[in-house]
Amino acid sequence: MTTPEGSSDRLVPIPGDVIRQPFPGADDLERSVALLRQVASGEGPQRLLRLYTPAPTLALTRRESLMPGYDIAVAAAERLGFTPAIRPTGGRAAAYDETCLVFDLVEREESHADPTALFAQAGRTIVDALRGLGVDARLGEVAGEYCPGEYSINARDAV
Template identity: 30%
Template sequence: MRVVRGRGEDAEADRAVTRLLIEHAGTAGEPAVRVWRPHRQVAFGPRDTNSEGYEAAVAAARERECPVCERRVGGRPVAYTGDTIAFARIEPVADDERQGIDERYAAVRVDVRDALREIGVDAERGEPENAFCPGSYSLQAAGGKVCGIAQRVTGDAALVAGIVVVDGHEEIGSVLDPVYDALDVPFDPDTVGSIARAGGEVDPVAIIMRIEDALVGDHLGSVEWVDDLPTVEWAGE
C-alpha cells in the first residue's frame, strides 16, 4: 500500500495527485491512502454544474473569498477552510465494478468513526436534515454533521473519499448557505458540525495521523510512505 502525505501547491495539483493514485491502483493492483488538508475552496459535484443556479452559486462562493473547483466524486457542494481534512482510500477492483460498493463504504465509515472516537468525538452514522452534501454514509456528532463520504469506481480502481470538519463550522455554514440557496437545495447552516463543536481534540496533524492509521489498517507492515508528492511520471512506474 502507498500512503501519500502533504498537499499540492493548489487545488488542481491536489486533484492531480488523487488521479495518479487511482491510475496506479488500477494498473499496479496496489491500494493507496491519502489524508491531507486541501486548500481553501468550495468543491462542486456533477449535479451542481448542471443546475440552473450554478453560475450564481460560483459567484456566491467567490464573494466569500473561496476559489471553486469541480469534483468527479460526491454530491452537493463542500467547503474547505484550509484546516478541513480530506481523506481517500483507493483500492483495485474486480472485473464487476458493481461488487463491493456497500462494503467499501461501510469499511471506510467504520474506520473514520473509530479514529474520531480516539480523539474524543462520539460519532455515529447519520446526519441532520438539510445537511451539506447529504449522503447515506455520513457521520454526525454533537452539534451536527462532521464527516461526509462518497465513492467513485473508474476502470480497475475504486475511490472512497470524504471530509472531516475540524473547526470553523460556522464559517463553512456561512459560505455554503448562499451557495445552496443559489442551487435551490435545502440547507441549514446550523447542521454543520465539527470536531471542535463536539468537544474533541482540535489538532489537525494529530487527527490526520489517526485517520491515516485507521485507513491503512492491516496494511501497516507493507506500507510505502511517500512524503514528496508524486509527479506525473510517478504513475508510469
C-alpha cells in the same frame, strides 16, 4: 457507532499506502484524480488512503456546471475566497476549507461486488483512528447532515 452484525468496533487498519498532506494545495482535486488513475492502472498500490486539509474550495459537479446560475455561484464563491473546481464525481456542490479534514480512500476494484463492506470497514477504521486521537468519533447518519448516510463519520453524533 453503527457496525454490521458480527463485526467489532476495532479493526486492523486497512492495509495499503497512507499519504498525509498537512498543508492545503491548489491542486487537491487534480491530485485525487491522479491517485485514482494510478491505483486503477496497477502502477500504484492496490489501496491508498490520503488525508489532507484542503484549500478553500467550492467543488461542483459537471452537471452543476451546465445548470442555470452556475456563473453566479462561481462568482460568489470567488468573492468569498473559495476556488471553484469541477470534481469528477456526482453529488452536489460542497464548500470546504482548512478547517475540514478530507480523506480519499482509493482501492483497485478486483470484482464487481457490492461496495458496502468496503464502506463499513473504511468507516470503522477511520472512526477508530480518530478515537485514538481523542475524538468522540462515530459512524452513522446524523440528523440534519448535508449528505446523510449510514457510513457518515462524525464527532459527538452531531453535524
